[in-house]
């Protein structure tokens with residue numbers, strides 16, 4: 001089955017973990033803008049240095065840069081039969097850019113999975129992740145800013161996809177397996 005999906009949720013909601021699992025189960029590639037930026041940052045190339053200058057402060061990388069990187073990714077062969085966007089789009093401007101990218105390819109999203117996790121829970125999870133993974137953007141101050149950015153810029157797009165009839169709201173509390181089962185059930189109801 002070709003599935004073109006997107007996953008949205010606050011930082012620390014378990015998006016990356018759930019996106020990875022879902023991609024394995026559906027055999028589709030995961031397109032994570034955060035991961036793509038981190039690969040560039042690690043390589044210390046121009047895009048990586050630019051992205052890190054924003055992400056290290058919990059800010060969004062400028063849309064122009066992000067959109068171009070996603071569009072290039074969508075031109076690669078492996079996404080032709082479906083994909084899961086993880087961490088993109090992140091604001092309404094990116095929704096518009098994505099709409100155009102998809103339209104140019106005569107593609108459309110089949111569903112958007114929102115992982116719902118309260119703020120208090122995500123702060124705890126991110127501080128824990130900071131200890132384990134040592135990500136530069138998992139300090140208390142940056143975490144708090146990233147959550148503010150999520151509410152201000154990213155949350156509004158949830159409403160857009162709800163209006164389009166694509167939104168699946170999934171409770172993100174519980175074990176990885178419990179949340180994965182909820183995602184699978186919601187997708188099965190939607191996609192059949």
Ligand code: AMP
Nearest residue numbers: 033034054055059060061066087088090
């Ligand atoms: P993530 O791993 O999805 O939490 O992303 C880590 C950081 O990468 C974010 O805090 C942003 O600085 C940057 N980033 C990831 N995705 C996007 C996006 N769609 N637009 C702008 N910046 C992004």
